[in-house]
Amino acid sequence: RTSKPKIVVCRDLGPDVMPLLVKRDDLEVVLWTEDCVCDREWLLKNVQGAAGIVIVFSELVNAELLDAAGPNLKVVSTMSVGYEHIHVPELVERNIRLGYTPDVLTDAVADISVMLALMAGRNANETMGIVREGLSLIKVSHTSNISPSRTVGFLGFGRISHATLARLIPFGVTDCIYSSNPNSATSSKKERDEAILKQHHPQLKSLRPVDKDTLAKESDVLFVLAPGGPSTRHLVNEEFLRKMKKHSVLVNVGRGTVVDSDALAKALREKWIWGAGIDVVEGEPHVGKDHPLVKEPRCNILPHIGSASFETRLAMATLAVENCLAGISGQEMPAELDVKAL
Numbered sequence: 001r002t003s004k005p006k007i008v009v010c011r012d013l014g015p016d017v018m019p020l021l022v023k024r025d026d027l028e029v030v031l032w033t034e035d036c037v038c039d040r041e042w043l044l045k046n047v048q049g050a051a052g053i054v055i056v057f058s059e060l061v062n063a064e065l066l067d068a069a070g071p072n073l074k075v076v077s078t079m080s081v082g083y084e085h086i087h088v089p090e091l092v093e094r095n096i097r098l099g100y101t102p103d104v105l106t107d108a109v110a111d112i113s114v115m116l117a118l119m120a121g122r123n124a125n126e127t128m129g130i131v132r133e134g135l136s137l138i139k140v141s142h143t144s145n146i147s148p149s150r151t152v153g154f155l156g157f158g159r160i161s162h163a164t165l166a167r168l169i170p171f172g173v174t175d176c177i178y179s180s181n182p183n184s185a186t187s188s189k190k191e192r193d194e195a196i197l198k199q200h201h202p203q204l205k206s207l208r209p210v211d212k213d214t215l216a217k218e219s220d221v222l223f224v225l226a227p228g229g230p231s232t233r234h235l236v237n238e239e240f241l242r243k244m245k246k247h248s249v250l251v252n253v254g255r256g257t258v259v260d261s262d263a264l265a266k267a268l269r270e271k272w273i274w275g276a277g278i279d280v281v282e283g284e285p286h287v288g289k290d291h292p293l294v295k296e297p298r299c300n301i302l303p304h305i306g307s308a309s310f311e312t313r314l315a316m317a318t319l320a321v322e323n324c325l326a327g328i329s330g331q332e333m334p335a336e337l338d339v340k341a342l
């Protein structure tokens, strides 16, 4: 039996990051090296006795997993900014620290937000389908713009929303409304950030917090960038979607659970809204061909690739490993969530 601290990594972190771990002969490192992320059975078996785990957003960190790990576990390091897959009270109870990967993915996800807004507005999925089917290009009808005089809305107004808004200003956007959780731990930071946003972007004529009802009614392009979890589940439901403008576009790059998929499919089918662009979807990562949104031509759907650029994934994987290594040795972690304050 080895007495070295054990680290379990549940996805292949790539050739640039793996050496940070495998070259460490003071550690016992157990890696999932196959494609994609590890299966639950493998994790439950291998996590036994671990001091640290590096996981991703699709892996539930609950009592089952923590019990399987046992009392040696000091740190859970998630390669994500979202942490609703982690049962935080279970970590607090066991005195386990939590690392995450904020900031490094902000730009990549904001890029995808803009891309999806453009794709949905210009009806990319449906019109590309027309080309693929070899149909007459004349069939293509008018599409919707992101242009001046449009109001952009944000459900959730954190770092990624700010970066998305900054990217939209060169498009001529001057009016922005948002609704975010006033009780969130970062709200004072948000106020500071909003002041900075206004300072940096004098073109913005109006930046207003609004209630959900106004957000639904006034947004021409609505970005859903709220975190997941029970408090945001189905915030965008049938009632919300029915209030939206007919030419409006909905973009979801936050968490699939915030939007009721059946309601969105109905909204697209019955043309309550113009289109949707989504990178995240309820039920992921296992989304079959029969998912109601996959079948909607006006739904531009991506397989959760918001942070999946080479540079960003490298930065995320590096940070996740650094968090884990610092956490198991009782040092300050580069990006730690204070689990007791959540």
Ligand code: 8YV
Pocket (backbone or CB within 6 Å): 056, 057, 079, 080, 081, 082, 083, 105, 304, 306, 307
């Ligand atoms: C995924 C994300 O974590 O950071 C988040 O919260 O949802 C994404 O960046 C990423 O796909 C890694 O698995």
